[in-house]
Amino acid sequence: MGRLISFEGGDGAGKSTQIALLATWLREQGREVVQTREPGGTPEGEAVRNLLVSGAKHWDGVAEALLVTAARRHHWRQVIEPAMKAGRFVLCDRFSDSTRAYQGAGRGVPRQVLDQLLELATGGVLPDLTIILDIDPQLGLRRAARRQDSENRFEREAIEFHQRLRDEFLSIAAAEPVRCVVIDASLGIDAIAEQIRSVVKERLL
Secondary structure (H helix, E strand, O other): OOEEEEEEEOOOOOHHHHHHHHHHHHHHOOOOEEEEEOOOOOHHHHHHHHHHHOOOOOOOHHHHHHHHHHHHHHHHHHHHHHHHHOOOEEEEEOOHHHHHHHHHHHOOOOHHHHHHHHHHHHOOOOOOEEEEEEOOHHHHHHHHHOOOOOOOOOOOOOHHHHHHHHHHHHHHHHHOOOOEEEEEOOOOHHHHHHHHHHHHHHHHO
16 A cells, blocks of 8 residues: 655745655655656646636635535546555645644534535545644745746735644644654755655665
């Protein structure tokens, strides 16, 4: 059976960069790796992603959670579950903890509702390891603004929204230390990558 590693954190935390570096390292160790993201990972999921992260604020928290769950269900069945059954490492840019942060802490959707939606999408399966790249929201948003892309619907929220996200990610990590590891995302890229490799080697290899 393969392993699922999720990368979480606020906007601008550097998840994509670290996923690419870890994927390269794991392949050097002889592991088969699948890199993916949520929402997304399939053509249908990418279409949902475009609805959620681009454009105007059309959706409330419940609508967002339902859209994310539909995309996650398809992603789980089409990409993640088959890859894990084939013994591959799946590196996912965001997973269920982002739903708890963005739609839960950020939008106010009750935790029990989000838990029920996760049960529907994946049978309640959580990642084997979650790397939380922790960053001050103001620094993260400055970094994210440099990307100059259209995926900025959440980035345009007030700073208080982003602080709630950070607090929730840290709360999740504190409650689930066996699964979650918090890494300071203000460090240099190489220093962060080394910490991630160390954790993966200790816990999953």
